[in-house]
Amino acid sequence: MTGTEQAKALFFEGLEHHNRHRFLAAETCYRRALDLVPERVSVLVNLSAVLIAQSKFDEAAALCRRVLAIEPGNTECRAHLDVCRHAGATTRQRWLQLEQAVVAHPDDAGAHDRLGRAWLDNGDPRRALACFETALRLSPGDTSAGVHRAQTLLALGRADDALRAYLDCLATAPGSLVIAQAALAVLLEHGHAMAWTLHDPRVVRLLIEGLATPLLIPQLLAPLAMARVLLDLQQGGPQQVSLDALADMPVLMRVLVHARIATPELESLLTDVRCRLLAQLAAVDGVGALDPVVRLAVAIATQCWRNEYCWYETEAETAQVHVLATRIRGGDAMPFDVLALAMYAPLDTVLGDDRERPAAAWPDALTRLVSQQLALDAQARSAAASVPQLTAIDDATAARVRQWDDHAPSPRWTALPAQAARTPLAQFARQAIAGAPELGITPGPGGVRALNAGCGTGQHAVDMALRIDGLHLLAIDPSRARLGYAMALARRHDVHGIEFAQADLSRLRTLDRQFDYIESADALQHLEAPEAGLAALVDCLAPRGLVRIALHSRRGRQCIRHCRDWTSAQEPSQTIASIRALRQAILALPPGDPRREVTRFSDFYATGECRDLLLRTGEPHYDLVEVHAMLERQGVRPLGLEAPDAMQQAFVRTMPGARLDDFSAWDRFEAAHPRTFERMFFVWAQKPG
Incomplete structure (x- = not known):
């Protein structure tokens, strides 16, 4: 293939990403094409467009000037150059130019769209809406104006109309990552108040795509998906649903494979389905006639691997699984024996690292299941063996790590959403913090030096690397097994720029390193003295550096304390059988029993996280006044906390005159609404510079 042919292939690959609003991937392809054909106008124009989409106006303008030197009459490039000039103009100049x-x-729809965007940025959504609707009258299929109209409707509090507007945009730009993610974000925050959404085929298709691609973190989409599944089951009537019918429910199949089932109703139904599948798989030996059953069993097996086999099983099931395991270890097993066992236990306990075991006669879905599980286990173990150790691990931490490493690394995750473009750290932080404070941070030429303290199995570390521009991340954890899993998944996502290492948070000072951004969303709550851990983090924070921490709310965790007091009286062990028995006892409690409140927490639906949820003692809890005081004692300025837009709007309505960064006001708000932060507080602070 000649250089010109390679450039053409790269251009069309970039165009495919570009049309789907995957700007970072498109930029990479266009740059590679430009290296091969430096003066190709089409490549220069498209590269300038994706740079503008990522707010890289200076470089985009330079490319536009190159094009105009080659083709002085190129109107598309002149329009791009106008956008760059507007971006660099003063506010007054910009208004004058736009008007x-x-x-x-x-009659130029683009001119009305740009003016509307300026009104929206200036905090006047009503005038902005008029501009966007004019643009759409002039150019009905204009995706840019359609998206901006949806954003404006959301700013006006019209979430239903905003979601419908995004869905209309997807009809004209069906592959757009940005639009699909924006529509799902509206659905996540406001869908509970929109009864029509679960009945709309467009929303159902979006949920299916969102789980499978994924477009957002799959577990975030799981509640909506499970609500749709329950709706489908209710419409089928009270009779027992056939296995074939369940296998033909696309939302159910996607949520089984890509997220965790986290409702008692569905868990009860699927536990029974697993038992029925075990009986059916033991009774047949044909493959073709069982295709729906095989697909459903593979999905159930994937779900149980994901939830660490926390579902209850009868004594009869346990006995049958023991027989299957013995038969497989002896080499005298049929394919359906392996599939049946996979619904109850990890395959590496019976197949080891023998990835050649799947045979041509096995169903494809089973072959993929076996290969994927064994390959991931082997990759994680290999990576764990190569993890460097940066600090000593103190005795208390080492004991806790041994307890973790006695079990499979958790939480188990397999996929994260792609991002259209990475975001500068300051913008990333302002988007996260309620009230969007001005931060005044400028990372050095080497990029953002970041630390993820307590990275666990790496989901958040990889997500950070995908989202934040110029990130150079050190991700630490005391558990080598969890770090191995994290490294394996980072490689699967082709994520670079993360250094994984074993370290003890309390000994971070010995590293003699400073960071522009530190995140600890899981580690502080596991320390006996969280404030000492925070002090260690702050000591490693560079001047004007940002820190994001997570802590448990005293009010939010009240219902868990009821259940913990009850379970501790039973003196349970840490074994998986004991956890299953505890979960079953809780699920058997009558509705309204306060001990059953723990079933609202997603941690209840995976063995490792449920063990921590139910059996942990001495967990520190706070209110926001205490959190604010703790941050100030450690010499950092509290910036604010994370809260969804709907929660911020409720705060503004009920706390008139209070600022969104007022921790005391949020504490009063939580006192009136105790479930506000039942998951955790996510709090940001900044070190003086």
């Missing part, structure tokens, strides 16, 4: 453009070209 003049609308007067000079009243």
